Amino acid sequence: MRNILLGGSVILAALTLALGSRAETEGAQRPLDTPLAVYSAACSSCHGDDGRGRSRERVGFDVGLPDFTDCTFATREPDGDWFAVTHQGGPIRGFDHRMPAFGEALSEDQMRLAIEHVRTFCGDDAWPSGNLNQARPMFTEKAFVEDEFVFTFGAAVQEPYAVDAELLLETRIGARSQLELIVPFAGVDLEPVEGDPGSGGWTGGIGDIAVGVKHVLLAAESTGSILSAIAEIITPTGDADRDLGKGVFVFEPTLTFGQLLGPAGFLHLQLGMEVPAENDPGTEALWRLAYGYTFTQGMFGRAWSPMIEVLGNIDIEEGATPHWDLAPQIQITLSARQHIALALATRIPLEPGHDRTIGVWAYFLWEWFDGGLAEGW
Ligand code: HEC
Structure with missing residues (x-):
């Protein structure tokens, strides 16, 4: 349990550092102002570049990660609920605390951009939003x-x-x-x-x-x-x-x-x-x-x-x-x-x-x- 918690906080600390250094070395690195940039910096360490979720070995905990390419699951969730989970962390919608809260680390616009990128993983318009x-x-x-x-x-x-x-x-x-x-x-x-x-x-x-x-x-x-x-x-x-x-x-x-x-x-x-x-x-x-x-x-x-x-x-x-x-x-x-x-x-x-x-x-x-x-x- 302690290991899992540690794993989560290490990722968070790394993220905070990454975001912090980005802000300090303005212009030196790509700013976090596109859907892909925010997602890659803040989300892909767990959710994977392809949105399917990284393996248990990679993330260091065994709570299953959602598969955002699965349209039947991903399209039915309204933005409001995903925003709540991103802002406050998993428990705000009854999910695991290993989904961290980004309310302090990212601006509201950046969180919206990250969700916008998550939305691209189901590439099929047939599914109603x-x-x-x-x-x-x-x-x-x-x-x-x-x-x-x-x-x-x-x-x-x-x-x-x-x-x-x-x-x-x-x-x-x-x-x-x-x-x-x-x-x-x-x-x-x-x-x-x-x-x-x-x-x-x-x-x-x-x-x-x-x-x-x-x-x-x-x-x-x-x-x-x-x-x-x-x-x-x-x-x-x-x-x-x-x-x-x-x-x-x-x-x-x-x-x-x-x-x-x-x-x-x-x-x-x-x-x-x-x-x-x-x-x-x-x-x-x-x-x-x-x-x-x-x-x-x-x-x-x-x-x-x-x-x-x-x-x-x-x-x-x-x-x-x-x-x-x-x-x-x-x-x-x-x-x-x-x-x-x-x-x-x-x-x-x-x-x-x-x-x-x-x-x-x-x-x-x-x-x-x-x-x-x-x-x-
Ligand atoms: C430290 C690993 C980690 C990071 C980083 C992370 N997530 Fe998660 N996320 C999780 C886990 C674990 C779950 C599944 C929780 C559960 O099912 O109880 C989850 C679930 C979610 C869900 C809920 C999906 C549903 O079932 O409705 C959303 C939305 C989400 N994450 C978005 C994001 C976004 C956006 C970012 C980046 C800003 C992000 N996550 C970064 C671990 C992470």
């Missing part, structure tokens, strides 16, 4: 592709009382695609049917299981925009007689768009249709808009993302009127690595004369690619 990935709203689907597990729970706080839960598993395929599996559970407090004393009361069970595929159609880091198409098939696994499912296969194609607004604001927009395989229930159009802003606690701490969603849908038939809901909410990251988050929302029906109820919702989110549930705290 993690900078386009924003906080997940409760109801609107994001355009970014994820390896994620989300458990959602909702409850109606007015009569008729009902509870909803949903397990969502998302897994990325290649640069731009994602598969998803949604397993819902519902409990409803049914109204008794007149003349049937045994009817009514709580009933519950599994709902309509859905599978889907998402594909990123466009990802433009320069404008902060990402557009994806999602195709979902909802299967009639829920008991329609007990209001737990629709009773028919439903096809749900949607388009979803994400847009950064300034340094910390963002918007998600989803438009789509629910097309049942049979005529009853009818086809529905849906639209969901989420606007949010991410505040960081301190410079590198927990992320708080308040959001507001406007949700609408309408049956495609003559004389139909749209349903509108408003859903104010907040998402909070829990782990230092930011891969575990919690969100709380309320969903309020808006149009007059509706028979829908106010609901409270919560989700627990785990980006499992970034670490186990117990890792990264």
Whole structure:
């Protein structure tokens, strides 16, 4: 252990010396003002000239070094997290302390240059940048592709009382695609049917299981925009007689768009249709808009993302009127690595004369690619 620590401090001391002497002998050596120059001076002793990480023998410790040429890992990390790790050292995002803090040794611009060089190791533009990935709203689907597990729970706080839960598993395929599996559970407090004393009361069970595929159609880091198409098939696994499912296969194609607004604001927009395989229930159009802003606690701490969603849908038939809901909410990251988050929302029906109820919702989110549930705290 002592050897490992020593190894780290020797490298740091050497680096400080190198940087110091560079500053003193101004002009005599190449100044640290290009991505490659900063990276070579400060990072390549561990991460290697090729970004794959030097061997254990070379670095003198056996914590695995990341492979920055691996696009699936390297592209999903937003600059903000890499900047935090470079500035404060590994532990700020739940990584090992052998990733040193450069906050004192390098200027903020130099750290940004080093990260810019790290970004060049995955030379494949097909992978959407993690900078386009924003906080997940409760109801609107994001355009970014994820390896994620989300458990959602909702409850109606007015009569008729009902509870909803949903397990969502998302897994990325290649640069731009994602598969998803949604397993819902519902409990409803049914109204008794007149003349049937045994009817009514709580009933519950599994709902309509859905599978889907998402594909990123466009990802433009320069404008902060990402557009994806999602195709979902909802299967009639829920008991329609007990209001737990629709009773028919439903096809749900949607388009979803994400847009950064300034340094910390963002918007998600989803438009789509629910097309049942049979005529009853009818086809529905849906639209969901989420606007949010991410505040960081301190410079590198927990992320708080308040959001507001406007949700609408309408049956495609003559004389139909749209349903509108408003859903104010907040998402909070829990782990230092930011891969575990919690969100709380309320969903309020808006149009007059509706028979829908106010609901409270919560989700627990785990980006499992970034670490186990117990890792990264
Ligand atoms: C003393 C060796 C060492 C030096 C020098 C070093 N790193 Fe690291 N770095 C590590 C180790 C070890 C890890 C892996 C930590 C872990 O996985 O727990 C790491 C991880 C990282 C990560 C986290 C990747 C992720 O998983 O999200 C980033 C980003 C990073 N380093 C950037 C840099 C930059 C930029 C520099 C130069 C300014 C640099 N490192 C210099 C050892 C080093």
